[in-house]
Amino acid sequence: MSFKSQVARVALLAAAAAAALGGASPAAAAIQDVTPPSVPASGSGDWPICGPERSSVTLKWKASVDEPEGSGLKGYFVDYDGREIFVAADAGETLLVTGIAPGSGRSVFVRAVDNAGNRSEPRQIYRAIASCVPEVPGNLRVVAITPTSVTLSWTAPVDPDRPIDRYNVYSGSTRVMTTSGTTVTVTGLQEDTTYSFTVEAIDDVGLAGAKSAALTVLTPHNDARDVTPPSVPTEGSTDWPACGSTPTSAVVTWGASVDEPGGSGLKGYTVARGVGGPLTFVAADAGETLTLTGLGPEGPGTLYVSAVDNAGNASSALPIFQVVASCGVPTRPAGLRVTEAGRTWITLSWNAATSPDSTVKGYRVYLNGVLVRTVTGTSTMVTGLLSGTDYTFAVSAIDARDLESEKSDRLTYRTPLVDPPLTDRYGYTLAGTASLKTLTKGNLPLKGGIVAEVDRGSGAFTADLTLNQTSGRLVSLGFLPVTAKIGFVTSGKTTGTLKDGKLTSNSKVRIKVQEVKLFGAIPLAGGNACQAKQLSDINLASVGNFSPTAGGTIAGTFKISDLNGCGVLNGLVSPLTAGDGNTISLNLTPAP
Numbered sequence: 001m002s003f004k005s006q007v008a009r010v011a012l013l014a015a016a017a018a019a020a021l022g023g024a025s026p027a028a029a030a031i032q033d034v035t036p037p038s039v040p041a042s043g044s045g046d047w048p049i050c051g052p053e054r055s056s057v058t059l060k061w062k063a064s065v066d067e068p069e070g071s072g073l074k075g076y077f078v079d080y081d082g083r084e085i086f087v088a089a090d091a092g093e094t095l096l097v098t099g100i101a102p103g104s105g106r107s108v109f110v111r112a113v114d115n116a117g118n119r120s121e122p123r124q125i126y127r128a129i130a131s132c133v134p135e136v137p138g139n140l141r142v143v144a145i146t147p148t149s150v151t152l153s154w155t156a157p158v159d160p161d162r163p164i165d166r167y168n169v170y171s172g173s174t175r176v177m178t179t180s181g182t183t184v185t186v187t188g189l190q191e192d193t194t195y196s197f198t199v200e201a202i203d204d205v206g207l208a209g210a211k212s213a214a215l216t217v218l219t220p221h222n223d224a225r226d227v228t229p230p231s232v233p234t235e236g237s238t239d240w241p242a243c244g245s246t247p248t249s250a251v252v253t254w255g256a257s258v259d260e261p262g263g264s265g266l267k268g269y270t271v272a273r274g275v276g277g278p279l280t281f282v283a284a285d286a287g288e289t290l291t292l293t294g295l296g297p298e299g300p301g302t303l304y305v306s307a308v309d310n311a312g313n314a315s316s317a318l319p320i321f322q323v324v325a326s327c328g329v330p331t332r333p334a335g336l337r338v339t340e341a342g343r344t345w346i347t348l349s350w351n352a353a354t355s356p357d358s359t360v361k362g363y364r365v366y367l368n369g370v371l372v373r374t375v376t377g378t379s380t381m382v383t384g385l386l387s388g389t390d391y392t393f394a395v396s397a398i399d400a401r402d403l404e405s406e407k408s409d410r411l412t413y414r415t416p417l418v419d420p421p422l423t424d425r426y427g428y429t430l431a432g433t434a435s436l437k438t439l440t441k442g443n444l445p446l447k448g449g450i451v452a453e454v455d456r457g458s459g460a461f462t463a464d465l466t467l468n469q470t471s472g473r474l475v476s477l478g479f480l481p482v483t484a485k486i487g488f489v490t491s492g493k494t495t496g497t498l499k500d501g502k503l504t505s506n507s508k509v510r511i512k513v514q515e516v517k518l519f520g521a522i523p524l525a526g527g528n529a530c531q532a533k534q535l536s537d538i539n540l541a542s543v544g545n546f547s548p549t550a551g552g553t554i555a556g557t558f559k560i561s562d563l564n565g566c567g568v569l570n571g572l573v574s575p576l577t578a579g580d581g582n583t584i585s586l587n588l589t590p591a592p
Contacts, residue, residue: 036119038064041062064120073113077119078095079109080097080108137156142217148187148191162204194217197215227311231258234254250292254269263311266309268282304320344384346382346415348393348411358401428451429589430447430450440577444470448466462494504542556583558582
């Protein structure tokens with residue numbers, strides 16, 4: 001029996017099932033109309049430029065016709081924004097779509113369908129949607145002005161397309177204020193200075209309109225010029241340590257200054273290193289503190305702090321003195337420990353040491369009181385040992401001046417009689433999706449687990465993979481709903497590599513079709529013997545970085561071979577499931 005005959009046989013079976021469920025009679029179902037109606041034509045949408053109907057659009061198209069002696073035109077399916085909407089033929093060739101946001105755009109597809117279920121090719125309706133930005137604020141004007149501030153006001157846009165959420169105020173090209181109202185005071189200006197201000201409106205979806213016409217403002221001269229400096233800062237100090245862990249930086253603090261009543265206001269402070277040294281400015285609203293970096297063992301030296309007001313008047317300088325102590329040798333390393341050991345070797349680690357007035361450049365490792373090596377890091381491997389033997393280790397730190405610290409606490413360790421395993425074992429739970437791309441399409445959820453033994457040197461691994469039985473709803477030939485229960489039997493070990501954050505693997509899996517039902521009720525195939533003739537090669541690779549301790553995502557493709565052992569309809573079901581290009585994506589999470 002040919003494949004087309006088998007498809008016809010399934011269609012007859014579907015028609016009979018539909019009749020049993022209250023559809024057409026078996027006699028009517030036996031009349032095979034396989035020709036779709038004509039394609040709808042001249043599609044259009046009436047999206048307005050900006051108006052009260054901006055959240056909806058009326059779609060229109062020209063009528064389709066069914067062939068003579070056909071089952072008759074039933075209506076249309078409209079595909080819009082991931083939805084499929086049915087429009088009956090007697091309702092006309094039009095559809096109102098609502099719930100559309102401004103600034104959005106869609107492509108709409110319309111298909112005609114006859115009473116036999118045949119669908120025409122789609123007609124795509126394109127429509128461009130204008131972005132309805134707010135109008136320009138009007139009548140930008142000055143309502144108050146001082147030498148250092150200006151109060152601006154404007155008129156809100158009339159009948160905006162969407163509610164106005166806020167306004168941005170610009171001085172030149174720099175945004176200086178954002179407000180929800182139509183009046184704002186801009187401060188921090190200079191006297192006798194020209195400024196150019198503009199305003200733009202922002203609606204509730206973040207669309208910005210054009211800026212208003214520029215308003216030029218000249219701040220007035222301050223006739224009552226401030227000539228009195230602020231008070232002198234008080235209580236200066238630094239936190240430079242006598243012997244600490246941050247010898248290259250210091251935090252300077254001082255007591256706040258005040259400007260005289262009616263003065264121009266406190267602007268901030270200048271901090272100088274030494275008399276006539278370079279100045280660092282600290283704004284008043286940043287607090288009375290400054291962190292100095294790039295210091296040497298001598299510390300920041302003598303600092304001078306002055307207060308400055310907005311008129312440029314500076315107070316007398318407050319000297320801040322500090323004394324630097326020489327802290328000598330580095331601290332001795334702590335936390336000496338064995339991290340791994342074999343019959344003839346041992347790996348040691350320890351915590352980093354510090355040098356208060358220099359830098360630690362390395363560590364000396366002692367074995368039974370004898371220096372055996374010098375390293376720059378905080379771990380090392382000592383080799384050439386004897387199995388089952390006690391050894392005593394100690395570590396000291398050396399700084400850039402070759403000054404050596406005291407030795408760490410001694411650590412005694414007995415080497416083992418056998419070497420440790422050279423592989424690491426990792427277990428994961430897995431969850432994901434297999435997507436079928438054959439004549440039967442759809443997604444099947446996947447769950448299971450995997451336990452891997454990874455070689456530490458090469459990264460090669462072998463693993464035991466388990467995939468649980470799964471089930472799902474699929475669609476065959478584009479219109480036949482089926483339900484399926486699928487099982488998986490792995491063949492041999494999963495193999496691959498895990499190195500430098502990249503994982504690749506190959507698994508050989510036998511796919512078993514345990515149950516297939518049409519309409520979820522009519523059995524088509526299944527059973528313990530129903531399975532793919534050949535093993536499926538599932539080749540997977542990590543998506544992004546894969547951590548052996550944290551897991552990650554892996555994905556790939558697989559092929560399903562022809563089926564056998566599936567009963568009298570094996571020849572029908574097999575072509576519907578066989579094929580390649582199927583995809584699989586799994587998320588691996590460390591097992592508890």
